[in-house]
Amino acid sequence: MSEQNQSYEKLKNCYACVRKMTDFVPRVAIVLGSGLGDYAEQIRVEKEIPYEELAGFPVSTVPGHAGKFILGYIDTVPVICMKGRVHFYEGYEISDVVLPIRLMKLMGAEILLLTNAAGGVNATFHAGDLMLIKDHISMFAPNPLIGANIDELGTRFPDMSKVYDEELQTIIKNTANKSDIYLQEGVYAQLTGPSFESPAEIRALRMLGCDAVGMSTVVEAIAANHCGMRIAGISCICNLAAGMTANPLSHEEVQSAADQTAPKFKKLLTEVVRNL
């Protein structure tokens, strides 16, 4: 069996596992970035599925970090949330990194809201800003569609000219406006991590037109675009990127900025889902 057929078999197995547990059909899939881990509080939970209960699903080896799907309702909107995403730097195959996205699509999700913690590359940004992702730069991460195409999901050569749905962007901007939440806009670049970037890399990214940098999201958007989902992305700018301040970067700083920004991020997310 080709490698990509194996990925599709694994995906179908995970889907069969899910369908043995629930017949819930989500409309909106939400990937929760750092700081949004307790977002489930906003959801009328119908079902939780720990990742480890899905045969073949990529599960973090770090104890307590396994993650789970949370299925339920925000108002009347059926949603599925990923509490804990899968990062390439953890050592998974890139096809495994995007398996959860494809699984949520198979379950019925038409819309994907991607959130993340990011470093600000644009010098006008501040820690604590939220940034609407207008476009992305993927060249520094492996493309998740490499290998035999999964024709059942999408075409071999997907168009990438409008990955981030314009109607969703308008809804997010209007919602932020009404909620008095200031929203930056920009281009997000995914690097593999896990090391943070060097100051020279940040200068290079700025010259390339990046406004924010992180270690997730873009490969998920590529896979979601391939299988025909409508996508939106919002970054929490947790720090100014390497070399932009005198401070060294640390995961703790990122986590604490993400936690501080979480209340406004959660409010925005909930209002956006209500307006979809």
Ligand code: HPA
């Ligand atoms: N670089 C990469 N990823 C990040 C950063 C950063 O500065 N901040 C939060 N995630």
